[in-house]
Amino acid sequence: MKKNTLLSMVLAGLLSLQAAGAAEAPRLVSRDGRHALLVDGKPFLMLGAQAHNSSNYPEALKPVWEAAKDAKANTVLMPVAWEQVEPEEGKFDFSFVDTLVKEARQQKQRLVILWFATWKNTSAQYTPAWVKLDPKRFPANLDREGKPNYSLSPFGTETLKADKRAFVALMAHLKKIDSAERTVLMVQVENEVGTYGLVRDFGKAAEAAFTQPVPAAVLARKKAVVPGAASGNWRAVYGDYADEYFHAWAIARYIGDIAAAGKAVYELPMYVNNALRNPLDQPPKPWNKDFASGGPTWDVIDIYKAAAPALDIVAPDIYRPESEQVNANLRLFQRADNALWVPEIGNAAAYGRYLYPILGHGAIGVAPFGIDYFNYSNFPLGSTSTDREMVEPFARVFKMFAPIQRQWAQWAFDGRTRGAAEGDDRKPQLLEFPGWVAKLSYREWQFGETSWKMTDKFPAGTEQPGGGVAIAQIGDDEFLVIGQRTRVRMEAAPGQNGFMLRTEQGRFDDQGRWVMERVWNGDQVDYGLNLPAEPVMLKIKMGRPR
Numbered sequence: 284m285k286k287n288t289l290l291s292m293v294l295a296g297l298l299s300l301q302a303a304g305a306a307e308a309p310r311l312v313s314r315d316g317r318h319a320l321l322v323d324g325k326p327f328l329m330l331g332a333q334a335h336n337s338s339n340y341p342e343a344l345k346p347v348w349e350a351a352k353d354a355k356a357n358t359v360l361m362p363v364a365w366e367q368v369e370p371e372e373g374k375f376d377f378s379f380v381d382t383l384v385k386e387a388r389q390q391k392q393r394l395v396i397l398w399f400a401t402w403k404n405t406s407a408q409y410t411p412a413w414v415k416l417d418p419k420r421f422p423a424n425l426d427r428e429g430k431p432n433y434s435l436s437p438f439g440t441e442t443l444k445a446d447k448r449a450f451v452a453l454m455a456h457l458k459k460i461d462s463a464e465r466t467v468l469m470v471q472v473e474n475e476v477g478t479y480g481l482v483r484d485f486g487k488a489a490e491a492a493f494t495q496p497v498p499a500a501v502l503a504r505k506k507a508v509v510p511g512a513a514s515g516n517w518r519a520v521y522g523d524y525a526d527e528y529f530h531a532w533a534i535a536r537y538i539g540d541i542a543a544a545g546k547a548v549y550e551l552p553m554y555v556n557n558a559l560r561n562p563l564d565q566p567p568k569p570w571n572k573d574f575a576s577g578g579p580t581w582d583v584i585d586i587y588k589a590a591a592p593a594l595d596i597v598a599p600d601i602y603r604p605e606s607e608q609v610n611a612n613l614r615l616f617q618r619a620d621n622a623l624w625v626p627e628i629g630n631a632a633a634y635g636r637y638l639y640p641i642l643g644h645g646a647i648g649v650a651p652f653g654i655d656y657f658n659y660s661n662f663p664l665g666s667t668s669t670d671r672e673m674v675e676p677f678a679r680v681f682k683m684f685a686p687i688q689r690q691w692a693q694w695a696f697d698g699r700t701r702g703a704a705e706g707d708d709r710k711p712q713l714l715e716f717p718g719w720v721a722k723l724s725y726r727e728w729q730f731g732e733t734s735w736k737m738t739d740k741f742p743a744g745t746e747q748p749g750g751g752v753a754i755a756q757i758g759d760d761e762f763l764v765i766g767q768r769t770r771v772r773m774e775a776a777p778g779q780n781g782f783m784l785r786t787e788q789g790r791f792d793d794q795g796r797w798v799m800e801r802v803w804n805g806d807q808v809d810y811g812l813n814l815p816a817e818p819v820m821l822k823i824k825m826g827r828p829r
Contacts, residue, residue, distance in 0.1 A: 309468045318622030319696035320647040326692030329648025330681045333360035341382045346656035354674040355681035358393040364409040365400040377456045395469045402476040424484040434478045437533040438488035458549035469552045477578030483530035504585035527570040530577030539591025554596035562611035581615035600627035602664045606706040625649040630665040635676030636704040639751030643702015645695040686791045694755045705750035722772040725750045729813040760825040767818040772811040784826040
């Protein structure tokens with residue numbers, strides 16, 4: 284065989300392998316209770332920006348791309364509504380999806396598609412007109428007196444059939460236009476499901492199902508509440524919780540059926556999001572019109588896992604800025620069987636600091652909501668600003684992670700990362716690593732110790748909590764620190780000896796190489812590492828005496 288021919292075959296083989304790798308479908312993987320989203324075969328960290336609910340039209344995309352770019356995002360979350368893709372029954376129009384995918388590629392953005400269909404924020408407002416106008420065929424939940432509720436019933440067989448048909452058509456279209464380039468990473472099925480003001484459907488089909496034995500798959504994961512009730516109907520097994528647990532099962536089964544049908548056509552990771560119940564309500568009290576019954580709240584994750592195995596993640600939408608609430612939700616939704624993914628968090632400045640614990644504790648991504656320059660504000664859930672002032676608190680954090688998002692995702696998957704945000708109580712915190720600890724404190728001046736009492740003043744800009752830090756242990760005695768408005772003291776773990784040898788401030792270039800800008804020493808390290816208002820990146824080398 285001629286040398287040139289052999290070389291051509293080798294090059295062709297390499298190109299074939301590269302193409303195969305590039306076309307590998309996004310998928311979730313788990314190891315030792317941790318999770319990663321693999322994109323093109325490697326862990327990927329979604330630095331997300333979710334558009335407003337009604338930005339899903341071609342003429343509305345320009346301000347979305349502009350805001351996502353300013354936010355330093357790498358993934359845009361965009362609704363696709365049932366009403367826009369099937370305005371006439373059986374006639375599908377995916378022109379917006381084509382435009383969205385094409386422009387995302389031009390903008391070098393990945394996509395997460397949000398399927399707004401039977402339920403969007405629990406209501407049917409994104410269903411086609413032909414669904415809204417035919418309540419007999421597409422029935423609503425009924426209350427105890429038989430009066431229809433605003434929300435569609437999970438026992439509507441025709442509703443499920445029609446929604447599933449449209450979703451399968453969407454997934455088939457995504458496969459047709461995107462299976463090679465893989466711009467779309469994940470799909471959200473429905474949006475913030477459940478019902479407000481009604482614990483469950485009391486229609487004929489629902490009542491018949493309620494009296495049936497609880498499915499074995501549910502019982503295997505969600506243990507009985509009633510003492511000694513190993514089996515039986517929903518009331519016999521779950522007592523005062525029966526109605527809401529039944530409603531969660533019914534909705535989860537419905538969504539799971541849609542997700543499974545979609546995956547059979549084009550397999551992408553799929554998830555549900557939810558409007559949260561109080562995570563501090565421990566143990567949880569029975570529903571009392573205080574949250575959306577039937578939604579995938581933290582206390583019914585096991586029911587969703589049992590009833591909808593095609594769903595990969597149950598994800599929290601965070602719109603309460605109190606630190607105790609945020610931290611509790613992160614703990615409750617990050618499980619060995621559930622990757623932490625925050626597809627919505629408020630876009631008010633107060634939420635910016637929470638990107639550090641979310642990304643530091645191994646989330647596959649986070650997406651502030653309403654990141655587009657549309658003249659609409661969902662205050663008090665978000666910012667009053669609709670311009671660059673709104674994106675800035677998130678941009679200053681995302682820009683630190685963007686150059687190393689692949690590496691950070693790998694470190695997180697390996698269990699090497701930690702993170703924290705300044706609490707409302709402003710108290711010190713501790714992050715523990717093998718052999719070392721990071722002691723965190725807030726509202727400190729960059730020079731000196733608070734105990735010296737040289738001044739009673741606090742640094743300007745610290746009137747409200749705004750500190751945060753994420754740390755990766757990149758070697759046995761080496762750390763990468765990213766953060767703002769935090770004093771970090773790296774010390775040996777209790778009972779061990781060690782000290783800081785060298786601290787470099789710098790950044791990573793486009794090739795993933797560390798570029799040192801300066802060495803911190805003297806005043807910059809004598810009182811801990813005092814991270815300023817503008818986030819910085821530090822590489823720290825620790826040492827132990829021989």
